Amino acid sequence: MADVPESTLPYPPIHQDKKFVVLSDWDGTITTFDSNDYMTDNLGYGKVKRRQGNLDILSGKATFRDAFREMLDSVAERHTFEECKAILKRDIRMDAGFRDFYTWCKNNDIPVVIVSSGMAPLIRAVLSNLIGEENSKQIDIVSNDVKVDSNGKWQIMYRHPTSGFGHDKSRAILPYRDLSEPPMLFFFGDGVSDLSAARHADVLFVKDKEDGENDLAAYCVREGIPHIMFKSFSNALSVVQSIVRGEKTKEEAFALSAA
Numbered sequence: 001m002a003d004v005p006e007s008t009l010p011y012p013p014i015h016q017d018k019k020f021v022v023l024s025d026w027d028g029t030i031t032t033f034d035s036n037d038y039m040t041d042n043l044g045y046g047k048v049k050r051r052q053g054n055l056d057i058l059s060g061k062a063t064f065r066d067a068f069r070e071m072l073d074s075v076a077e078r079h080t081f082e083e084c085k086a087i088l089k090r091d092i093r094m095d096a097g098f099r100d101f102y103t104w105c106k107n108n109d110i111p112v113v114i115v116s117s118g119m120a121p122l123i124r125a126v127l128s129n130l131i132g133e134e135n136s137k138q139i140d141i142v143s144n145d146v147k148v149d150s151n152g153k154w155q156i157m158y159r160h161p162t163s164g165f166g167h168d169k170s171r172a173i174l175p176y177r178d179l180s181e182p183p184m185l186f187f188f189g190d191g192v193s194d195l196s197a198a199r200h201a202d203v204l205f206v207k208d209k210e211d212g213e214n215d216l217a218a219y220c221v222r223e224g225i226p227h228i229m230f231k232s233f234s235n236a237l238s239v240v241q242s243i244v245r246g247e248k249t250k251e252e253a254f255a256l257s258a259a
């Protein structure tokens with residue numbers, strides 16, 4: 001069994017007695033732009049270096065923890081945390097199908113949990129802005145955090161500082177396996193922050209990005225990990241519905257996606 005990294009941050013309780021649980025990456029999956037990429041590209045050291053950092057993570061040349069910290073440090077050198085929050089609230093948009101997807105899950109007793117390598121206060125601020133404070137409060141967020149000093153300097157605080165992932169997302173998934181009747185776990189992701197989760201979901205959905213930055217898709221193909229490509233949560237919803245209603249097995253859904 002893999003080493004379990006010590007978590008410096010608490011976890012919300014896992015959802016007991018559910019048949020299905022949705023776990024989803026936030027940046028670039030629920031949102032149309034990855035907010036950390038957006039900050040690095042526009043407020044930090046720019047897209048060329050950021051993209052190289054992503055590719056170095058994908059090839060194993062750098063850890064996510066170290067490369068991502070460099071990206072965010074380049075933003076923190078130039079902008080306060082509050083400036084970043086205001087810019088993201090202004091500019092970050094949500095996948096057009098996510099609201100309906102979330103409502104359907106809620107009405108069908110399927111919890112939705114955000115599992116992110118971003119920083120909790122930024123995710124919460126943008127989420128509340130997009131779906132309203134009340135809905136936002138009902139969604140658990142398992143992410144990293146931030147330390148803001150009195151002089152305005154800030155830095156990311158990793159959930160799992162001893163792990164090269166910074167936040168090892170498998171730790172949000174694996175405890176469900178220990179339940180006497182584990183739920184079927186759907187995981188949605190798009191990028192290098194999801195590599196730690198990719199192998200562990202029952203059904204992995206990988207976002208088909210128009211910008212060509214399909215790092216999770218490239219990883220899954222390289223590693224032979226079954227997955228379903230999706231363009232928006234509207235498309236994903238019909239696949240999830242067909243599995244939940246028993247009209248399709250997950251294997252049939254994988255086969256259709258590969259077709």
Ligand SMILES: [Mg+2]
Binds near residue numbers: 025027028191193
């Ligand atoms: Mg992402």
